Structures are given as structure tokens and as C-alpha cells.
Amino acid sequence: MRSVGDFQLEQRMTRYSQFIPRLYNFCLSLGFEPGRIMPSRAFCSDENQGFPIILIAKHFGTFPFNHGRVGGIVATDRHGPHAHHGQDMVIIQASHVGYDPDTEQFGSYRRLQTSHCESTSDCGKIAGVSSWYLSEYHFACENILVKRRNGEIMVTIDNQLLDGRRQEGLVLCLESMVQQDEQGEYLILRALSTSKMFLATAAFAERFSLLEEGEAQVIGSALSAELFSFERNIQEAEEGHDHLERNLLPYMPQIVTTNSPALIAAQINSQVEFDRAFRTITQDPAYHGKRLLFISGINIDISPRVGQIFPLTKFVPWAAYFQDSDGSRVTYEQDELWELLSEQSTDNPDQIDLDGAIQQMEYLEEVVIESPGEQ
Incomplete structure (x- = not known):
């Protein structure tokens, strides 16, 4: 297995507002067809993962399929449903970690919706697993x-x-x-x-x-x-309650001895999940004959200031796997993936106007839904 040292953080971060349009244009360069791409995200369920999801919807033109479990675990039993919802497929997996710009520390995040804008652990699942x-x-x-x-x-x-x-x-x-x-x-x-x-x-x-x-x-x-x-006795089955702990257990000595345990744990989990999910994707018949890009990394949730609606989320790519509809395939390691994404434009003429799309729904003719009645 790879070591955490293979994951480069510095000079590999990009704002989500730049990452997603570049990812979309990267997909087009691989032959993906605009309007036929079905994105999916394997993120944690935290509310601060919403901003990346909004940007995915804006640039890909549809709300992304949900491929994730708490902690950024990939739900591999959802490959089939995802494959049936589009022609060309994209899966984005990311564990996440908070960052406090005032203290320059990883692992906490300011929750603006709490009574006094308290900072709490982020990701809470990783923090909970690591505490013991x-x-x-x-x-x-x-x-x-x-x-x-x-x-x-x-x-x-x-x-x-x-x-x-x-x-x-x-x-x-x-x-x-x-x-x-x-x-x-x-x-x-x-x-x-x-x-x-x-x-x-x-x-x-x-x-x-x-x-x-x-x-x-x-x-x-x-x-x-x-x-x-x-x-540690971990009895839970794969993708169960203790799956994240199973991923991290072999690396826990590295995690607990670092100055940023939450960051290292997020990196390791994304590394392990990419390797695991990659193997299930290549073997799932539902994806055969389809274009598919699977990309993995970490989301860094930078604590928002008071009055700021969304966090300044950054993405650090780790690796990606692409398979074409003819069955050809390639894996991109971190450095190559970074270069390929950096070459793409941040301009996306296909992006949708979310406000306009929502407003349009207000003016559509009403659809009356009638009860089917008794049979």
C-alpha cells in the first residue's frame, strides 16, 4: 500500500469554483458529451459539503447522484443505479477536513448556524474514530x-x-x-x-x-x-458503521503522531477509498461500455467569517481513473492529474444559471396530480 507521504498538499490546492469547471472541461477533452454527463459525489454528509455540490450542479447541469457515506466512504452498491441515470459518468470522492485560518490549524470548522458560531470538529466522523x-x-x-x-x-x-x-x-x-x-x-x-x-x-x-x-x-x-x-476489535462488515476505522487502523501510528491528525486521516482515507472503489468500478458490469471518470482527493473546508454564507472550500486531487466506452482505461497519479486539470479552462459556457432555472419553475404551467383512487 502507498504511504501517506505520497500525498502532496502544497501547490496542489485549488478553489472549488475553479476545480469544478476545469473538471468539466477535462471530461469534455476525454470525449464526454455535454448534457449527457451524470455526476456523482461520495462526500460526507456535513452541511459544509453543500457548496461543492452546488457547484457540481451548476457546471454539469444536474444535481449529482449521491455515492457517499459518512466520512467520505464510497457506497459501491450504488454503482448500478448511478450507471443507469446517464450516458457518461463522473464520480468525485473526497474526505474532508476543516481549517481555521486564524489559528492555522486543521480539524475544526466554525459553524455559523450555532448559537455563538462555535468551532467544532470537522470531519466529526474522523475525529470520533481517532479520539480513542x-x-x-x-x-x-x-x-x-x-x-x-x-x-x-x-x-x-x-x-x-x-x-x-x-x-x-x-x-x-x-x-x-x-x-x-x-x-x-x-x-x-x-x-x-x-x-x-x-x-x-x-x-x-x-x-x-x-x-x-x-x-x-x-x-x-x-x-x-x-x-x-x-x-482494535472491528467486527463491522465492509461499508458498515466501522468502515472508516478499518481504513485508518493500519495507519493510526502515523495519524496520532502528526501535528495534524485530522488532515492526515482524511488524506489516508481518500487514498484507501480510491484504491478500493477503483477495483469495484472496473468489475461492475453496469459501467461496461460507458465513459467514466473517477477522481479522488480531499476537501479542505476553510472556516467562514461571520456574514459569509459558504466556506471557501478547496480541493486537493489525489488520483483519477478513466475508462472509455471502448474499454480502454488509464489511471492518473497525483502529479499528472494536477497538470491535466491545470491545463483546462475555468470558463464553462455550458454552466447553468441556477437562479434563472429556479425562477423558471415559478412560471411553468401547473401540473395537477390526481389520486389514482381505489382499484
Whole structure:
């Protein structure tokens, strides 16, 4: 699997007001026919995802099909219905993350409809899933003590972190942290009431070379991602309640050790979902013989100022898959996809006037719907 490091954020962001017309023109360059394109979105259900949806409707000329579950999970059982609603198909998948321009922090979003315009977690699903893992990590950071004694680095670890009977929790890679004897047993120097003391390996001790004799400190951020993993019982079926957690579990050490857990989690989820949904799309007979573009990325929801109706949402593309009606297909990686989108015009002569279209409905002749009555 790819690592999160493959996802480039800087110089890959674009406003939705520019992304959607460029995406539409990119579709035309691939042979899509204006007026016959059925867009679909796999977004989270948050209200701040509405502005991108409005722009999709404006530029593609129809309200997009709903392909998404909470957290930006692709509902693959909706491929068939989507395919039946148009000639040429587009699917846009995006996990989302909030951004506060005042604090320059990811993960929160100002809700203007709340009593006092409070900032809350965004995406809430990602935050909810991540909270248990962050709590486990912070416990470990505060309950592993490192001390220099007689020139050696001693590591004292809370017994909870050493309990091999636990079915859930943070699991230390002890072999990278503490020394073993010839039989592979960890050398316990001292058994305390709630913890045990070990002698650090040379590589781990090197991290604390500046620690002075007799000085002690909690491990803190020195507990880096390669030093632990997580065990978690997730029984839910694919695309169920715990699907997002299943996507993120293998990468949780990377997520909890970063300065922006919500951002990294959104990136990883989009990476995993693109790979998973791509395989279901290529195998679904409903899409055979159709043009289809599947594009994945993240939506960055920039908190609105008071008086601002919509957020300044930005899109960061990750990858795209295109299949033509003759069965030919190609996958675009992030750099190539960015270049292809950047080449497209932001001018879309086919875009619709939403206000005019809504007003037009007011002047149409009334259609009287009669009850079918009793049979």
C-alpha cells in the first residue's frame, strides 16, 4: 500500500469554483458529451459539503447522484443505479477536513448556524474514530519514563502497556526499545508496583543522548510511529458503521503522531477509498461500455467569517481513473492529474444559471396530480 507521504498538499490546492469547471472541461477533452454527463459525489454528509455540490450542479447541469457515506466512504452498491441515470459518468470522492485560518490549524470548522458560531470538529466522523487512538497514544507518552543512570538509559514502562492479554490498545514494539537476553526475553531490571524497568537498546538510547546523569523525562513525542501499533476489535462488515476505522487502523501510528491528525486521516482515507472503489468500478458490469471518470482527493473546508454564507472550500486531487466506452482505461497519479486539470479552462459556457432555472419553475404551467383512487 502507498504511504501517506505520497500525498502532496502544497501547490496542489485549488478553489472549488475553479476545480469544478476545469473538471468539466477535462471530461469534455476525454470525449464526454455535454448534457449527457451524470455526476456523482461520495462526500460526507456535513452541511459544509453543500457548496461543492452546488457547484457540481451548476457546471454539469444536474444535481449529482449521491455515492457517499459518512466520512467520505464510497457506497459501491450504488454503482448500478448511478450507471443507469446517464450516458457518461463522473464520480468525485473526497474526505474532508476543516481549517481555521486564524489559528492555522486543521480539524475544526466554525459553524455559523450555532448559537455563538462555535468551532467544532470537522470531519466529526474522523475525529470520533481517532479520539480513542489519540487517548491511547497520549497515555503511553506520559507513562513511559526514560532516565539516565550510571551512564545507561533506563526505560520504565507502565504495566498496562506490557499486558499481553489485552485485545485492544497500543502495542509497543519492545524489541526496538529495550534489550533482550540470549533467549529473546526482555531484561527486567526492576519490577515496580505499576511498572517495570528495562535497559534501553543502543539505537533507542541514542534518542536521549542529551539526557544528563540522573535526569528523567517522560518519553513524549519520542514515541514515534515505528515504535508501536494498535490492536482494535472491528467486527463491522465492509461499508458498515466501522468502515472508516478499518481504513485508518493500519495507519493510526502515523495519524496520532502528526501535528495534524485530522488532515492526515482524511488524506489516508481518500487514498484507501480510491484504491478500493477503483477495483469495484472496473468489475461492475453496469459501467461496461460507458465513459467514466473517477477522481479522488480531499476537501479542505476553510472556516467562514461571520456574514459569509459558504466556506471557501478547496480541493486537493489525489488520483483519477478513466475508462472509455471502448474499454480502454488509464489511471492518473497525483502529479499528472494536477497538470491535466491545470491545463483546462475555468470558463464553462455550458454552466447553468441556477437562479434563472429556479425562477423558471415559478412560471411553468401547473401540473395537477390526481389520486389514482381505489382499484
